[in-house]
Amino acid sequence: MINIKDLLHTYNVTVPLRYYTYDLHSKEKDSEYVMGLKQDVNWDVERAVEEPIPDTNQVFKKDEFVHIHLFCGKDLEHEEIPADFFNVEITNIVVHDQDEARDFVKPYLYRICRTLSFFLSQHNCNKHSYQPRVETDVEHAIWENSVYEPFEQVLHKQEDTVETTWVNGKKYQIITIESAPIVISTSVYSKIYGKMPMDDFLLYVDCSDTDLNYMLDEFYLALGQENRYSKFFHLFSIIEFIEKRYEDNNGASKLFDSEEIDVIVKAALDSPVLVDKEKRDRVRGALKQILGNLTDIGRKEKLVHILHEMGIYKIENCGTEFEIDSKTIGQIINLRNKCYHADRKNKGETKIDVDLAVTQLMYICERVIAAQVKPIHQ
Known part of the structure; x- marks a missing residue:
């Protein structure tokens, strides 16, 4: 049986x-x-x-x-x-x-x-x-x-x-x-x-690509009846992700070469307040690291370059239209900084409404994700 x-x-x-x-x-x-x-x-x-x-x-x-x-x-x-x-x-x-x-x-x-x-x-x-x-x-x-x-x-x-x-x-x-x-x-x-x-x-x-699945997950979490700031951070995480992923192709060049860095560091170490060897060594290391990371363009310009490399120059959809330029991207980055560092005044920086930023990021992130799908499966 x-x-x-x-x-x-x-x-x-x-x-x-x-x-x-x-x-x-x-x-x-x-x-x-x-x-x-x-x-x-x-x-x-x-x-x-x-x-x-x-x-x-x-x-x-x-x-x-x-x-x-x-x-x-x-x-x-x-x-x-x-x-x-x-x-x-x-x-x-x-x-x-x-x-x-x-x-x-x-x-x-x-x-x-x-x-x-x-x-x-x-x-x-x-x-x-x-x-x-x-x-x-x-x-x-x-x-x-x-x-x-x-x-x-x-x-x-x-x-x-x-x-x-x-x-x-x-x-x-x-x-x-x-x-x-x-x-x-x-x-x-x-x-x-x-x-x-x-x-x-x-x-x-x-989709089996780990990076693409991460972006799709974040976009999915930004939809629905989420808090507007939660939506913003989920979408901005996609932006931060591509910043890191395409760090070597962001259009930036080092601001100083190694010889120029040595000259600047030597001049700083000549200060009379740095007579202590331990202090001098710590300042030397910190200065070299900071100066070595400086580039000739800022964050917003780097991100604009990455998006342009993906073929994303302008958003035109159902009456919504805006340029992918330093002004638009800069406003979104400023809002991100304001949300993370609420105690800072950020005087002189142009602000953008969070609902508008979410809408713009949705258009941008859709294009970013679509641009990633095709190369993976070609």
Whole structure:
């Protein structure tokens, strides 16, 4: 008799993906922002099923394809308007129980939500008012399961009548099961990201680049109903990240060469207050380090150079227009410094409203992330 604990199961789940549709800065819910999909998005994830066969030294092995189907319904009252949420169906998850199935789908759901959120933002003409972040509604997830028949059939066979092979001292059972392939379209388009093909959606969903994933995570965290200063710091962290990543290509040159530094240090050490050797050594080391780090341009000019190298010279989107120049970047950097060092007066520095800075950073960071995706996959 087969023990139910020995069985594998096939799980299917449908999960709603929701986002806040109302104006972030209004107390009245008098307007909504919704986006749908022009066409469903489908893709497969290959997964090897391996399970020891009870009371034998054999292992069941079979490659399965988990199918992911992303779609959006229609508004109940107006068919021409998309529903204010998405749905994702994940089917053919072969595992032991629902907890294991949840663990499997969790990272896929996160990446789908993150990617949808990024493309929603890219095609959002009202970033100053709407900054939707798509999230899973696990409370309304619908689960279905059934016994995984290929493995159940094996358990019903008490004798070893199938082909076997030995690998590294272990005996494996070779079971070939015919299955119809899932046919998917190779040119799926989605309204949420304009006319981009499905492959571009998957570039973000399947991204394996650590640096790019960091930037996508920070952008995702900046969306939704976060505190405006939290949004600002998440987005500015992307700016700081590319500053460090492209430090050697920021257009800056050293302000002093080694000989000039020695001359300056020697002149400073001639001061009568530096008669103590320990003091002189510490001042010498500090001066050399500081002078060696000085460049002919400042932080804002370096960042402008990096963005220009990425092809980001100007933002023009749905009526929003601003130059990527020292003035714009300088105002954003000044706000960052003001937020980190609130006790400083920063007299003479031009300030920028945090909401405007968040909006501008969203446009800039979208372009930065998009510029990183293509080279990685070329």
